[in-house]
Amino acid sequence: xxxxxxxxxxIRENANKLIVKYLNTNGIEGLVPxxxxxxxxxxxxxxxxxxxxxxxxxxxxxxxxxLVDKLEKFGFLERQKSVNDSRVTFLTLTEKxxxxxxxxxxxxxxxxxxxxxxxxxxxIIAANKLLKKMLKNIE
Amino acid sequence: xxxxxxxxxxIRENANKLIVKYLNTNGIEGLVPxxxxxxxxxxxxxxxxxxxxxxxxxxxxxxxxxLVDKLEKFGFLERQKSVNDSRVTFLTLTEKxxxxxxxxxxxxxxxxxxxxxxxxxxxIIAANKLLKKMLKNIE
DNA sequence: GCAGAATAGTTAGATATCTAACAACACGCT
DNA sequence: AGCGTGTTGTTAGATATCTAACTATTCTGC
Numbered sequence: 001x002x003x004x005x006x007x008x009x010x011i012r013e014n015a016n017k018l019i020v021k022y023l024n025t026n027g028i029e030g031l032v033p034x035x036x037x038x039x040x041x042x043x044x045x046x047x048x049x050x051x052x053x054x055x056x057x058x059x060x061x062x063x064x065x066x067l068v069d070k071l072e073k074f075g076f077l078e079r080q081k082s083v084n085d086s087r088v089t090f091l092t093l094t095e096k097x098x099x100x101x102x103x104x105x106x107x108x109x110x111x112x113x114x115x116x117x118x119x120x121x122x123x124i125i126a127a128n129k130l131l132k133k134m135l136k137n138i139e
Numbered sequence: 140x141x142x143x144x145x146x147x148x149x150i151r152e153n154a155n156k157l158i159v160k161y162l163n164t165n166g167i168e169g170l171v172p173x174x175x176x177x178x179x180x181x182x183x184x185x186x187x188x189x190x191x192x193x194x195x196x197x198x199x200x201x202x203x204x205x206l207v208d209k210l211e212k213f214g215f216l217e218r219q220k221s222v223n224d225s226r227v228t229f230l231t232l233t234e235k236x237x238x239x240x241x242x243x244x245x246x247x248x249x250x251x252x253x254x255x256x257x258x259x260x261x262x263i264i265a266a267n268k269l270l271k272k273m274l275k276n277i278e
Numbered sequence: 279g280c281a282g283a284a285t286a287g288t289t290a291g292a293t294a295t296c297t298a299a300c301a302a303c304a305c306g307c308t
Numbered sequence: 309a310g311c312g313t314g315t316t317g318t319t320a321g322a323t324a325t326c327t328a329a330c331t332a333t334t335c336t337g338c
Contacts (some may be wrong), residue, residue, distance in 0.1 A: 002275075003267070003272065004251070004255075004266065004267060005151070005250065005254070006176075007267070007270040007271060007274055008147055008150050008151050008154070008171075008270065009145050009151050010274050011270065011273050011274050011277060012144070012147050012148050012151045013197070014277045014278055015144045015148075015277055016149070016274065018277065019293070023204065027150045032324070033148075034324075034325090037145075038161045044271055049150075049286080049287095050286070050287060050288095051286065051287080052284090054249070054287095055234065058149065058152070059324090059325075059326095060325075060326065060327080060329080061286075061287060061288080062287085062288075062289080062290095062325080062326070063324070063326070064222060064287090065287065065288060065289085066323085066324070066325080067324080067325095070323095084332090085285095085286080085332075085333075085334070086286095086330070086332080086333065087285065087333050088285095088286065088287085088333095089286080089287065089288040102312095105203055105334090111144065112143070114277055115143060115273055115274045115276055115277055116143075116273075116276070117146070118272070118276065119269075119272070123269060123272075124267065126265065126319050127269045127273070128142070128146070129266065130245045130262065130269065131143065131146040131147065131150065132146060133257070133262075134150050134165055134254055134255075134266070135149050135150050135153070137253055137254055137255070137257065138150060138153045138154055138253055138254055139153055139156060141308095159281070164331085171293090171294070173294075173295090179333090188316085188317095189317060189318095190315090190316065190317080191314075193317095198294090198295075198296095199295075199296065199297080200292070200296050200316075200317060200318080201295080201298095201318075201319080201320095202296070204292070204317065204318060204319085206294080209293095222282080222298080224303075224304070224315095224316080225302075225303065225304095225316095226302065226303050226304075226315070226316040226317065227303095227315095227316065227317085228316080228317065256293085
């Protein structure tokens with residue numbers, strides 16, 4: 001519907017496909033970028049509530065429930081009820097989930113390398129500055 | 140999963156929400172950006188096959204069928220079987236669909252204005268150049 | 279202590295999107 | 309003409325994602 005937006009959409013869709021491809025290459029099938037976002041967040045945060053998680057990955061609580069269900073089923077994370085507030089559920093990575101860290105780092109690097117192939121360092125900085133400015137405009 | 144990709148994802152998601160909002164504001168409810176892409180393509184192309192359409196909006200044939208079903212149901216476009224090849228279906232806008240043109244133009248303008256608010260002309264040109272370069276890298 | 283409001287996470291339903299399979303059709307070669 | 313291959317658009321099933329509604333729980337003010 002609009003050239004810039006169309007470009008951005010195409011980049012994102014291709015990036016998502018690439019992420020899924022990299023995940024598969026590293027032996028992780030059936031996951032999508034949002035799953036990756038969750039695992040990445042838990043790698044850095046160690047433990048969080050469903051609410052925190054939903055906010056961090058910019059998804060609704062309902063979507064987060066489904067995403068977490070699958071990760072729990074695959075054995076990447078665990079749920080624990082809070083002892084202070086029984087509405088609250090904490091999430092932590094299992095050992096299997098923690099083993100995701102090196103894979104996550106590799107995929108991130110490969111993705112960036114591919115996205116910015118042929119860019120100078122100045123161009124990379126400029127691109128990110130412009131993207132941040134766009135996002136701020138459209139929030 | 141990656142800062143630049145995350146930025147791009149956020150921009151795209153916010154842009155899509157804005158498109159839907161603008162569509163609603165202009166009296167068109169129940170449509171999503173892909174519907175808009177279809178109408179825009181038919182505004183410029185007048186008539187096309189399902190295959191051409193699917194390729195132009197970067198969606199699979201299956202998805203395109205569902206999208207077109209809805210637009211046909213809403214009265215924006217019509218299907219006609221080809222007389223030369225009975226597998227082929229041509230799509231054309233109805234009068235209601237053609238009335239979408241000014242709305243489409245307005246939405247496009249509003250969206251760009253918002254995305255590039257506060258940008259110099261050089262920055263806009265630079266942003267698009269960088270985005271094209273990224274897309275080429277990641278295709 | 280109680281009532282009303284707010285909150286956390288889940289459930290149900292709808293939808294855009296994909297893959298895979300399919301039926302009908304067209305094409306090219308023998 | 310017949311056969312094998314390729315093509316078109318649809319159908320079926322799965323899934324991430326949303327909204328809305330919900331239950332159970334917690335919080336706040338009286």
